Amino acid sequence: MKDYTDIKQRLRGSITPVVTPFKQNYDIDFEKQSELIEFQLDNGTHAISVTGTSGEPSSLTIEERVQVMENAMRTINGRVPFAPGTGSTNHDETMYLTKRAEEMGADAAMVIVPYYNKPNQHALYKHFKTVADAVQIPIIIYNIPGRTAVNMEVDTMARLVQDCPNIIGAKESNKDFEHVNRVLQRCGRDFLLFSGIELLCYPMLAIGGAGSISATANVLPSKVADMHDAWEEGDLKRAQDLHFELMQLNDVLFKDTNPAPVKAALGMMGKIEPVLRLPMDLPTEALQQEIRETLDVYGIATQRA
Template sequence: MPSIQERLRGSITPVVTPFTADNRVDHEALKSLIEWQIASGSHGISVTGTTGEPSSLSLEEREAIFRTTVETVNHRVPVLLATGSTNLEETLRLTHTAEQLGADAALVIVPYYNRPSQEGLFQYFTTVAASTTLPIVLYNIPGRTATNLEPATLKRIGLKAPNVIGVKESNRDFEQVTKVLHMMGRDFLVYSGIEALCYPMLALGGAGHISATANILPREVADLYNLTARGEWEKARDLHYYLYPLNDALFWETNPGPVKAALGMMGKIYPRLRLPLAPISDAHRQGLREILMQYGLSLREEAP
């Protein structure tokens, strides 16, 4: 069997958390989304990351989503479960659950709202890593957490916690990405978490991407990785620019608002968000609909 470092590459889709009209987690819709992702060539599945609205979910809901995901995937592609929160004990519990359920790896975000120091991040992540045998991918998203995980801190973490095998960088600072790969080694898994930067991240030596756009165009987002893996960089560059209008539109408002609106238009889910997130504006909904039509997607006559 290939190692997890070899398997955990490509387009790992951060699947949305679908809700029913009465605001419960829609596990049947989640199963359907996962099946569609796998059939479309996505290389992995992730749930309850940013696109999955984790801060709007109870611990029990997140654990139930983990279980549905692992059972539905059934070892066909790697499963990366997002287990992080602002509370260490919650993160430890969710990471333990992920391990017990048979996840391939855990995605652990820089704690948001707390604004920890670099020493605090070092102690937090090494504590989480020491609690599990799971491979750990750290998640650095300064725009959401107000804290940047510095490369030097990541290096310290890696030296103490060898099961930390990668980082999702939702970071526009490409100098940092280069520093991470230089300091951690070129076999360290670095994923792009910014949709418009997936292609250049691959050029730097990234392992793939965890892109919200894959919820809408899973085959094309997976092909962006496939083309570069085959050395077809010019075709990949063309695909990068082809995807750009949708990459842009899906972030006109806070993720996953536009993504869920698009999936609703496509008939994939009931596009409910949990407060404090609210449905996107009518103007953005109309603009998003026009963008989706440009990609030839089959849409409902009217968005729900």
């Protein structure tokens, strides 16, 4: 049986789910993607993910998702762990993408609970077990009921962890804090629990969480990474202060569907062209103005319209 001790020790802290930048003609801008990853690494981010919710995977073809993963893998070049999102609403696509992540040498694969088709708990178990059994790459379950319309229940997750040694953690984008407590209780205190809810990133550390996979880290990676560093160093007051300091930015970046506000902010910062593929689009002009004003509060340089 493969030993997952090393990756469970390394895959911690702020894992940024990097957006997928597009050009004005909607082609993927791989040069900008590499620049975004370098921006993250320069600002202390502990690991990188792509093609999760923030990466607009449902707006990419399967071939494009592989290309985004490969470009990220080349750019990171082993400097930090890499855990791309490989899940889909389609089982065979999930199998294919997870195997490709393993083949290219990714450190883990983040597999979302299938969205739209609303499988029951038994079907969820079969889906994830079939994927996990087909590979040896570590799997992080991505539970985001607000986007998938179904919640992976604690019993289902615990059963998968018991039956699949390579399921090592979960990203819980679940506002039910009782649920996430019970995930650790049932799955084991060494289970890697990552917060996908920005206002729960700090509280989840307090119960034994491994870190966060926060869209906000696209915009202000240093502060998100600093919060985790402070926690690890035992400076709980500083970690708590950073938690509250980030709250205004967290709030404004989720006043519209992720990643629209994040891409608007990155556009204002001159990091990318602020382009999303339909059916997604940028926030209203009023919200964009609020985002710009919030970036000013944080001292983030913006390009004036």
